[in-house]
Ligand SMILES: Cc1cc2nc3c(=O)[nH]c(=O)nc-3n(C[C@H](O)[C@H](O)[C@H](O)COP(=O)(O)OP(=O)(O)OC[C@H]3O[C@@H](n4cnc5c(N)ncnc54)[C@H](O)[C@@H]3O)c2cc1C
Ligand code: SF4
C-alpha cells in the first residue's frame with residue numbers, strides 16, 4: 026500500500042491554514058527537550074536550522090563545507106519568485122500555483138504547490154527584514170522582473186547574485202542561533218548514514234573530513250536538506266561537491282526515492298571545451314530576451330566553419346537558421362528550457378553545430394547591438410559578457426556566444442508527504458533533495474522559493490506535529506542501531522581504501538556521466554536505456570574491483586570523499602535509468618523519443634502516467650519496487666503545452 | 670581571444686606546490702611537472718590534471734579547497750606566484766585560466782598564510798574564524814515570521830545598491846592573505862557597512878560593530894594600517910570605503926556604547 030501523502034481535506038486555498046490549526050503543538054517549555062539534526066546548510070537547511078532553533082529546539086547542523094556560506098545555493102543567479110503582485114500586473118497566489126503546476130507538466134501535487142505559492146510572499150518579507158539587499162526602484166520599493174518566459178513580473182533579484190544574497194541572509198540567521206548556543210554547527214562533516222531505531226529516524230553517522238573520525242549523533246528527528254543530484258552526469262552547472270550520498274543512504278534505509286529521472290537541462294551554458302572540463306557554467310536565461318539563437322542552415326557550411334575555412338561573420342543571413350524563431354514563431358527564442366535544449370541538441374545531431382566540437386549553437390547579440398548600441402547591451406548584460414570572455418577567451422560583443430545545454434537541476438528526489446516527511450518516520454527532506462513541488466520541470470526562480478518555503482515556513486510547523494507525539498525523553502546513541510550503522514560506514518570506507526586497483530574516482534565518475542548524458546539526458550529511448558543499464562552495472566563492478574586510492578581514511582583525503590560519492594551515484598544512476606524506462610510518455614524534462622507528437626514535441630500520457638513514481642529499495646542488486654502515488658487534479662485542467 | 674589566441678598551443682609547466690600533511694606538521698615546497706596543459710583550462714582544472722596523475726602513480730593528490738568554480742562560493746584560495754588568486758585582477762582562483770600563463774613557466778602555489786587561518790592540509794586552510802566573526806554580530810536579530818510587508822521598508826536605490834556592493838563579499842580571505850598584517854578589516858567592514866547602510870541594521874549598529882571587531886581581534890587577525898592591498902586583491906572589488914565606514918561606526922559606537930556588559 027502506498028504511504029499516505031497526508032494531503033489535508035477541504036478546498037485548495039484552505040488546506041494549509043486548516044492543517045496548521047490541526048497539527049499538534051509542542052509545549053513551549055518542552056521544546057528545549059527536543060534535539061533536531063539538520064543535514065545541509067544551504068537555503069533549505071540554514072533556514073530550517075535557524076527557524077527551529079528560534080522556536081526553542083536544540084539543533085545540530087551539519088555540512089561538508091568549511092562554512093554554511095559555501096553551499097551550492099550561493100551560485101543561483103536569476104532570482105526568486107513570489108506572488109506579491111507588487112507590479113499590479115495580474116499576479117496572484119492562484120496564478121503562481123497554476124504556472125508552477127503547468128510548467129511542471131502536471132506531474133506535481135496540487136496541494137503542495139498551492140502552499141508554496143501561498144508562503145512565497147512571506148519569504149520576501151523575511152529576507153528583507155534580515156537585510157537582504159534586493160534590487161530596488163528609484164522610489165525605494167522593490168524591483169521585479171519577468172523570468173523564464175513568465176507573463177507577469179514576479180521575480181525578486183539581487184543583480185545576478187540572488188542566491189548569494191538569500192543564502193547570506195539565511196546564514197546570518199543561522200549564525201545568530203549558533204551565537205545563542207541553540208545551534209551547534211558541524212562543518213567539514215559529511216553524513217554517511219541515517220540511524221533508524223525501531224522504525225524511526227533517530228540520528229546520523231558522520232565522517233569528519235579533516236581528521237577522518239567517524240561519529241554518531243542522536244536526535245528526536247532528522248531533516249535532510251542536502252541538495253540535488255545533477256552531478257550524477259559528471260558535467261553539470263552544479264558545484265563540484267554536490268552529491269546524492271545523504272539522500273541515497275536514506276533511500277537505502279527505507280526512504281522512497283521519487284521520479285529520479287526528472288532532470289532539468291538548461292539551454293544556455295558555456296559549451297564543453299575539452300576532456301579536462303570539470304564543470305559547466307550557466308549563462309543566465311535572461312540572455313535569450315535579446316540574443317538570437319542560430320546555426321548554419323546547411324551541414325556543409327557548418328563543417329567549413331568548424332574547420333576554420335570561413336568565419337562566422339562570413340555567413341550570409343540567408344545561410345543562417347534561427348531555428349527557434351522558425352519553429353516557434355509565437356515564443357521564438359523564449360520557449361521553455363526543455364524545448365530550447367532539445368532543439369539545440371537536434372541541430373547539433375544534424376551536424377550543424379558550431380565550435381570545434383560541433384556541440385554548440387550561437388547566441389547572437391549583433392541585432393541587439395545594432396538596434397540599441399553596445400552600451401545598452403553592456404549595461405544589461407555586462408557582467409555575463411565579462412564572465413563569458415573570462416572563460417572562453419572570446420569577445421561576445423564581436424562574435425556570437427557559443428552555448429549548449431547542460432544538466433542544471435533535479436526535480437526528482439526523496440519522496441515526502443505533505444509534511445515533508447519521508448517514508449521513514451522522523452526523517453524529513455527539504456529543498457532540492459526532495460521531489461515535492463516542481464513535477465517534471467521546474468520554472469526559473471522557483472528553486473530558491475521552494476528551499477526557503479520549506480525551511481522557514483513549512484518544516485517548523487510540520488516537524489512540531491511529529492515531535493509533539495514523541496516523548497520528550499533524552500535520546501542517546503546507546504541503542505545498538507548506532508553501533509551497527511557506524512560499523513557499516515567503517516566497513517564501507519575500509520573497503521574503498523583496500524581495493525587498490527588502477528582507476529581514479531574521477532575516471533569512473535566521468536565514465537558514468539558519459540553513459541547518463543548519452544542515454545538518459547535530453548532524449549531517451551527504450552533501447553538506449555536498456556543498453557545504459559547494462560553499462561552502468563558493468564561500470565559498478567569495475568569500480569568495486571579497480572578503484573585506486575592512496576593515503577589513509579584517518580586524515581583529510583579528498584579522493585576518498587569523492588570515491589564514496591561516486592559509489593552512490595553509480596547506484597542512483599541505474600535507478601534513474603529504470604525510472605526513465607518505466608515512464609512510457611514524454612513530460613517536462615523527460616523526453617522519450619517514442620512518445621512525441623507529429624511535430625516532434627513531448628507527448629504526455631495522463632491516463633497511464635499521472636502518478637509519482639516512488640521507488641523502494643529492497644536489497645543490493647535487486648530490482649527496486651515501484652510504488653505509484655496517483656496525482657489528482659481537482660483545480661486545474663490538464664492541457665498539452667504548446668509554444669507554436 | 671581563443672581561436673585567435675596566440676598562446677593556443679598546449680603548455681608544459683613546472684609547479685612548485687606547498688605540501689603539508691596536517692596542521693601539526695611542517696610543510697615544504699615540492700616540484701612537479703605538468704604537460705600538455707590547454708590554455709583554455711582553468712587553473713583548477715590544471716591542478717585536477719596534476720592530481721589525477723599523482724593518484725594514478727600512487728602518490729597523494731594535492732588537497733585544495735574549491736566548489737562552485739564560478740567565482741561565487743569563496744572556497745578557492747590559492748596564493749599563486751606571490752599573489753592571492755593569482756595574476757589576474759578581480760578574479761578568483763577558479764576563474765583564472767591557463768591562457769594567462771606561457772609555455773615553460775614556473776608557477777608557485779601556496780596556501781593563504783595567516784595565523785588565524787591554520788593549514789588543514791597542503792593548500793586547504795581553516796577559515797572558520799570568519800564564521801565566528803559573523804556569529805558575533807553579522808546579522809539583524811529577527812526571528813522567522815512576524816516581519817512587516819517587504820515594501821513597508823522603502824530604501825533609496827542608491828543606498829540599496831551600496832549595501833548590495835558591500836554584501837557581495839564571498840568570504841574568501843584573499844584580503845587577509847594579501848595584507849602584511851593579516852588584517853581582516855576589509856571582510857569585517859563589508860558586513861558592517863552593509864548592515865549600517867540599511868535601515869534594518871540600525872537598531873543594533875553599535876553593538877554589532879563592537880562585537881564583530883572584538884571577535885576579529887580575538888581570532889588573532891592583525892591591525893589595519895591602511896595600505897590597501899586587501900582591496901587591490903579582493904576578487905569582487907570590495908572597496909576601501911567600507912573600512913572608512915567601519916572606523917566611523919566603531920568610533921561612534923565607542924562614544925555612545927550600548928554594550929552594557
Ligand atoms: C548555476 C545555478 C544557478 C541557479 N539559479 C537559480 C535561480 O536563479 N533561481 C532559482 O530559484 N534557482 C536557481 N538554481 C537552483 C537552486 O540554486 C538550487 O536548487 C537550490 O539552491 C538548492 O538549495 P538546497 O538548500 O536544497 O541545497 P544546496 O544549496 O545544494 O545545499 C546542500 C547542503 O547540504 C550539504 N550536504 C549535502 N550532502 C551532505 C552530506 N552527506 N553531509 C553533510 N552535508 C551535506 C552541503 O554541504 C550544503 O550545505 C540555480 C542552480 C544553479 C546550479
Ligand atoms: S573582502 Fe574581498 S578578499 Fe576579503 S573575504 Fe571578502 S571577497 Fe574575499
Ligand code: FES
Pocket residue numbers: 734735736737738739740741742743744745761762763764
Ligand atoms: S570555487 Fe567557488 S569561488 Fe572559486
